[in-house]
Amino acid sequence: MSGQASLQALLDREAIRDCLYRYCRGIDRCDEAALRSAYWEDATDCHGAWNGSAEGFIAQALDKLRRGGRRVHQITNVLIELHGDTAAVESSFFALQSTAALPQGQTFLCGRYVDRFERRAGQWRVAARTVVYDWIEERARPELAQDDAALFGPRQPNGRAAPDDLVYRLLEDIHRDESAASRR
Numbered sequence: 001m002s003g004q005a006s007l008q009a010l011l012d013r014e015a016i017r018d019c020l021y022r023y024c025r026g027i028d029r030c031d032e033a034a035l036r037s038a039y040w041e042d043a044t045d046c047h048g049a050w051n052g053s054a055e056g057f058i059a060q061a062l063d064k065l066r067r068g069g070r071r072v073h074q075i076t077n078v079l080i081e082l083h084g085d086t087a088a089v090e091s092s093f094f095a096l097q098s099t100a101a102l103p104q105g106q107t108f109l110c111g112r113y114v115d116r117f118e119r120r121a122g123q124w125r126v127a128a129r130t131v132v133y134d135w136i137e138e139r140a141r142p143e144l145a146q147d148d149a150a151l152f153g154p155r156q157p158n159g160r161a162a163p164d165d166l167v168y169r170l171l172e173d174i175h176r177d178e179s180a181a182s183r184r
Helices: 003-028 032-036 053-066 146-154 168-184
Strands: 039-047 049-053 069-083 088-100 104-120 121-141
Touching: 003 032, 003 069, 003 104, 003 121, 032 053, 032 069, 039 053, 049 053
Parallel strands: 039 121
Antiparallel strands: 039 049, 069 088, 088 104, 104 121
16 A cells, blocks of 8 residues: 555544544534534434434434433444445444433443445545444433432533533634634
């Protein structure tokens, strides 16, 4: 592989990883724009009980997530096989979840996203996703039903949905600084 081809492969891999992380932010922060930016408009998603369009998955997931609950998704062991404008990507995930309907219940999931990524107009996104579940633990955690002040005590700030999470204030500050610098 030439130096230019090696560099392009590194850039492609990083763009794919960035897309995976945007997905996690989208789910964890109920950030619709981030979540949509991870999928092509015609993408499919087989996500446990959901098997259909990514658009349908996003709509039903956001509806459920915006009602409340807590969730954290982390991705590890990202394996990327590049094949031109297509990539086979396997990513392991850990997810901790509670829902508004059952705030005292904790679900711990481990599994893998088995994704077909496609590069279109220079962008990498998920074209087809299948979630493979490898582990589940469900536990009663009565303390999770408490409000954030009682649950976290002095451990502040706490994660919030978009646009109220601290990361969005950081991004606004950086964009404002960039705009001010460009006007000088």
